[in-house]
Amino acid sequence: MTTTRRRAVLQLATGLAATLPVTSWARAGLSVPAVNAERLRRSLEDLSAFGRPAGGTFADGVSRVAYSEADVAGRALAMQLMRAAGLTPVVDAAGNISGRRPGSDPSLRPILIGSHIDTVPGGGNFDGILGSLAAIEVVRTLEEHQVRTRHPIEIAIWSNEEGDPMGSAAATGPVPALLMDSAAPANAAARDALRRIGGDPAKVASARRAPGSIRCYLELHIEQGGVLDAEKVPIGVVEGIVAIDQYEVTIEGVANHAGTTPMPLRQDALIAAAKMIEAVNQIATAEPGAQVATVGKLEVTPNAANVIPGRVRHTVEIRDLSSDKVARLGAAMARRAQQIAAETQTRITMTRYLHLEPALADPALQTAIEAAAANLGLRTMRLPSGAGHDAQEVAKIGPMGMIFVPSVGGVSHSPKEFTTWADCANGANVLLGTLLAVDRKRSAGAR
Amino acid sequence: MTTTRRRAVLQLATGLAATLPVTSWARAGLSVPAVNAERLRRSLEDLSAFGRPAGGTFADGVSRVAYSEADVAGRALAMQLMRAAGLTPVVDAAGNISGRRPGSDPSLRPILIGSHIDTVPGGGNFDGILGSLAAIEVVRTLEEHQVRTRHPIEIAIWSNEEGDPMGSAAATGPVPALLMDSAAPANAAARDALRRIGGDPAKVASARRAPGSIRCYLELHIEQGGVLDAEKVPIGVVEGIVAIDQYEVTIEGVANHAGTTPMPLRQDALIAAAKMIEAVNQIATAEPGAQVATVGKLEVTPNAANVIPGRVRHTVEIRDLSSDKVARLGAAMARRAQQIAAETQTRITMTRYLHLEPALADPALQTAIEAAAANLGLRTMRLPSGAGHDAQEVAKIGPMGMIFVPSVGGVSHSPKEFTTWADCANGANVLLGTLLAVDRKRSAGAR
Incomplete structure (x- = not known):
């Protein structure tokens, strides 16, 4: 969507840059090498072949579900690209692929x-893929331009982000339940699957990285929402990954004959549900902020045209960067549910079954991303990530920063998922600029 | 629910009564024999054994689906009861059981x-069953008390009222589609099933009764709604069987990620559906009358907690005695749907897929039922039948009247379906009184 973009490749004055604080980078008139946008595009197109519908094109999207044949083939291509960037790919016991480019200062921890x-x-050809292949392109660019960084630069292509167990979770926390030694068939299947991508379910604990073992983690990703596209802003600076609460609402009315039961004698669970759906929307939009609330799943019993619904079960999902706000909105919805139950002569219960804490992005990294974008003449805006990402797991072991690029029409998890090639290149260049800025910044300690 | 009931059996002054108009019956101080309430109860209890859940009692209801073994056994008991009432049961080609008691005037058509x-x-032990066994009890009472009617009295136990093809439809109209000669597997199955109850699919046309071939049809039935029970009125006088329109509403929004899509950018099909559900209810209740409207079936796509619903399909069913009103309410809902589509940025289509005309009860028969009830000291109220009945089919060949008795709590099509024994006996006595009043009334012609 954006047109401002630098293609000129300028050699870094590394000796000078290394002494400058991050925010002085642009003011000092320094520049950074630019990624090869065409090569980045080609790598996305090449990878799209693995899992593409038979007879389809890039525009038909991809089904490259973790552990599938397509995933195995896609991973092989990624490792080939890593080798072309001068890296030696390694697969850990959780199936994560990594490759490390050494830095000049052996005392420093890696930038991941x-x-x-x-x-x-x-799915589409950008979600996760852009961030993975841009990371490889960034290292290849450093290599081509012979840019030596102080910190080691380490690429991680996390396994099975879209499913369970997530490779990034296994790398940053205890062994996921599905990989624990167990006779349960689901666990056995997960362990078998992991072996197909070169993992070792018996040794997953060995994949764990210690808290504080990285300088920071940077992830470029498509927004998957429509904010950047609508606002015509090429770079999003992620404030954090939202807290999520999910509730199950059960509404008990009385199922009865839709012909013989007069309107005033009804206890219609679906009318109560309709009021709940509107209440959830109203409560979520009644105050300013980026919070979202959704009734996404709803089931009616007995679900026949000529029977008054006796029972409705539906979900309520609430997301915001503040878990306090998420809890407060849920409480307001639960209070409204009791009013609706009284109005409709139904019984309503609302039970929370999922609670995820937010993962906040590091403030200094947000500033660094903004500076890197500004250096390229790219406008930015801060926004929360409503979707979960590997970054929320990796935030457990070090400072985390995320760069978003626009999703056309906000579409994602769909063959229609698309980000313009210009925006892909912008994102990769901001990732590179941020990485170099962090690398040059003298840091007192872990964070 | 009621306690006023006559048990005294008085011999009819048939010669005198025969000359009196229906409504003068009670004023003339005449009385009618009363049914044997205990025998009626016993017959209901006996029939309940066929299709009862294993190890259950009367209170556990019954599954006596047409053509099943339980149905075959239940029909055998009904025929045995008919024989005890002096009738010779006959099974027509559509599986309907009938039995005729001759009248004194060979020129008169039967009262059915x-x-x-x-x-x-x-299901329960009353829906249809009460009307069938009460009809037999009425004939048995006439027989015991040696009451000779002018018209033949004919009992009909219609086959497969709850399913398709209905025996009463086959007896009053063209051969139902499912019994037409056809190689379609569903038709073959229906024809095989019909043979199990003594029908003959090849000769179903022979079961058809000509329009005008009956004096009238009277059916006693449980209300299946809660109006009589709530109003504490023991006898309902049915005004007719309602017209029914069913619509399918399809709402197209945009499915999207529930975390990444800000509230103002959503096109949530379920929010539009919630507004439709409330609109259907509001439009149906905004004017006086007995009309009902129901959203009974609703399906969400993709139906996941973390995805904004992209598509909702739901039914709208509208019932009223007036098909004009049913059409007008549907049109109002369709107009509202377009407003909601505009408000929610969705696309809504509303398509009628079922239209049933009402079957109105004969006004003279309504008056006769009221008089018969008054003669027994029983209060009445007029009400539509929101449910379909055999009577709506039989109305095609002659004047139709229906008597309702209270359903406790309005519950039906459930093992909990119940009508007090006193109300059952009241209904049977009103059926008997109405029959005798009609029999005695000099009628000019068919209707």
Whole structure:
């Protein structure tokens, strides 16, 4: 969507840059090498062949579900690209692919960059993929331009981001339940699957990285929402990955004959549900902020045209960067549910079954991303990530920053998922600029 | 629910009564024999054994689905009861059981009384069954008290009222589609099933009764709604069987990620559906009358907690005695749908897929039922039948009248379906009184 973009490749004055604080970078008139946008595009197109519908094109999207044949083939291509960037790919016991480019200062911890290349069934060619291949392109650019960084640069292509168990979770926390030694068939299947991508379910604990073992983690990703596209802003600076609460609402009315039961004698669970759906929307939009609330799943019993619904079960999902706000909105919806139950002569219960804490992005990294974008003449805006990402797992072991690029029409998890090639290149260049700025910044300690 | 009831059996002054108009019956101080309430109860209890859940009692309801073994056994009991009432049961090619008691005037057409004894799966012991066994009890009472009627009295126990093809439809109209000669597997199955109850699919046309071939049809039935029970009125006088329109509403929004799509950018099909559900209710209740409207079936796509619903399909069913009103309400809902589509940025289509004309009860028969009830000291109220009945088919060949008795709590098509024994006896006595009043009334012609 944007047209402002630099293609000129300027050699870094590395000796000078290394002494400058991050925010002085642009003011000092320094520049950074630019990624090869055509090569980045070609790598996305090449990878799209693995999992593409038979007879389809790039525009038909991809089903490269983790552990599938397509995933195995896609991972092989990614490793080939890593080798072309001068890296030696390694697969850990959780199936994560990594490759490290040494830095000049052996005392420094690595700057980790990456994402994932597995997709949802019927997914698109950008979600995770752009961040993974841009990370490789960034390293290849450093290599081509002989830019020596102080920190080691490490690429991580996390396994199975779209499913469970997530490779990034296994790398940053305890062994995921599905990989624990167990006779349960689901666990056995997960362990078998992991072996197909070179993992070792018996040794997953060995994949764990210690908290504080990285300088930081940077992930470029498509927004998957429509904010940047609508606002015509090429770079999003992620404030954090939202907290999520999910509730199940059960409404008990009385199923009865739709012909013989007069309107005033009804206890219609679906009318109560309709009021709940509107209440959830109203409560979520009644105050300013980026919070979202959704009734996404709803089931009616007995679900026949000539029977008054006796029972409705539906979900309520609430997301915001503040878990306090998420909890407060849920409480307001639960209070409204009791009013609706009284109005409709139904019984309503609302039970929370999922609670995820937010993962906040590091403030200094947000500033660094903004500076890197500004250096390229790219406008930015801060926004929360409503979707989950590997970054929320990796935030457990070090400072995390995320760069978003626009999703055309906000579409994602769909063959129609698209980000313009210009925006892809912008994102990769901002990732490179941020990485170099962080690398040059003298840091006192871990964070 | 009621306690006023006559048990005294008084011999009819038939010669005198025969000359009196219907409404003068009570004023003339005449009385009619009363049915044997205990015998009626016993017959209901006996029939309940066929299709009862294993190890259950009367209170556990019954699954006597048409053509099943339980149906075959139940029909055998009904025929045995008919024989005990002096009738010779006959099974027509559509599986309907009938039995005729001759009248004194060979020029008169029969008064037809009856209902059905098949049930829904997991049904109760009253729906159809009360009307069928009360009809037999009425004839047995006439027989015991040696009451000679002028008209023949004919009992009809219609086959497969709860399913398709209905025996009463086959007896009053063209051969139902499912019994037409055809190689379609569904038709073959229906024809095989019909043979199990003594029908003959090849000769179903022979079961058809000509329009004008009956003096009238009277059917006693449980209300299946909660109006009589709520109003504490023991006898309902049915004004007719309602017209029914069913619509399918399809709402197209845009499915999207529930985390990444800000509230103002959503096109949520379920929010539009919630507004439709409330609109259907509001439009149906905004004017006086007995009309009902129901959203009974609703399906969400893709139906996941973390995805904004992209598509909702739901039904709208509207019922009223006036098909004009039903059409007008549907049109108002369709107009509202377009407003909602505009408000929610969705696309809504509303398509009628079922239209049933009403079957109005004969006004003179309504008056006769009221008089018969008054003669027994029973209060009445007029009300539409929101449910379909054999009577709506039989109305095609002659004047139709229906008597309702209260359903406790309005519950039906459920093992919990119940009508007090006192109300059952009241209904049977009103059926008997109405029959005798009609029999005595000098009628000029067919209707």
